[in-house]
Amino acid sequence: MHWARSNRYRRELLSTARRCVAAGWPVLPGAWWSPIKRRHVCDIPTCLAAGPHPSVGPIPQDTDLAVYALCHEEAVVDAWSRHPYSILIPTGIVCDVVEVPDSAAARLLPALRRAHLVGPIARHQSQRFIFTTTGSRLDVTDPWFGHNRVVPHGRGSWVTMPPSLLDGRRVEWLIPPPPRPPWRLPDRDGVLEVLTAAVS
Numbered sequence: 001m002h003w004a005r006s007n008r009y010r011r012e013l014l015s016t017a018r019r020c021v022a023a024g025w026p027v028l029p030g031a032w033w034s035p036i037k038r039r040h041v042c043d044i045p046t047c048l049a050a051g052p053h054p055s056v057g058p059i060p061q062d063t064d065l066a067v068y069a070l071c072h073e074e075a076v077v078d079a080w081s082r083h084p085y086s087i088l089i090p091t092g093i094v095c096d097v098v099e100v101p102d103s104a105a106a107r108l109l110p111a112l113r114r115a116h117l118v119g120p121i122a123r124h125q126s127q128r129f130i131f132t133t134t135g136s137r138l139d140v141t142d143p144w145f146g147h148n149r150v151v152p153h154g155r156g157s158w159v160t161m162p163p164s165l166l167d168g169r170r171v172e173w174l175i176p177p178p179p180r181p182p183w184r185l186p187d188r189d190g191v192l193e194v195l196t197a198a199v200s
Contacts, residue, residue, distance in 0.1 A: 030086030092155025
């Protein structure tokens with residue numbers, strides 16, 4: 001049996017989702033990878049999306065994802081006992097994310113360690129790195145970000161987190177959160193300041 005459909009993998013997803021809400025991180029059930037269909041699938045009958053997406057029904061543009069986020073263990077257990085949902089973290093609620101390519105991450109991580117600005121970091125197999133941070137009022141429309149393939153995720157956005165499958169490949173922790181809460185996050189403005197200096 002493909003491990004994406006295994007009971008062990010489903011238990012791991014549930015355990016991680018429970019840990020997230022215990023640490024105060026709301027989660028969204030996400031479309032899961034189907035090794036048979038070779039695409040992401042969800043339980044919304046009218047959904048035609050084949051890529052990663054929240055599995056919470058059609059979401060109008062500019063909708064606050066906090067409305068759909070699960071914050072309590074009972075809701076998480078109920079959801080993940082039904083399907084092997086990917087774990088999505090809606091950003092802009094408790095944490096934000098700075099997503100960078102591997103070329104930038106190789107220079108950014110040592111600089112963040114020196115500045116004591118390292119929190120949980122995930123790695124997508126597409127060579128993208130997910131740096132979790134606190135929130136800020138930073139203007140993410142600055143063209144510097146798009147030019148450097150840096151994607152800041154704030155309110156209204158979301159990211160796929162371990163141990164979910166993204167396009168059939170497992171998302172892994174580069175630096176996992178601690179075994180017990182609280183999960184301390186580095187200041188987002190500080191991270192972006194270090195990033196600007198590291199990749200300029």
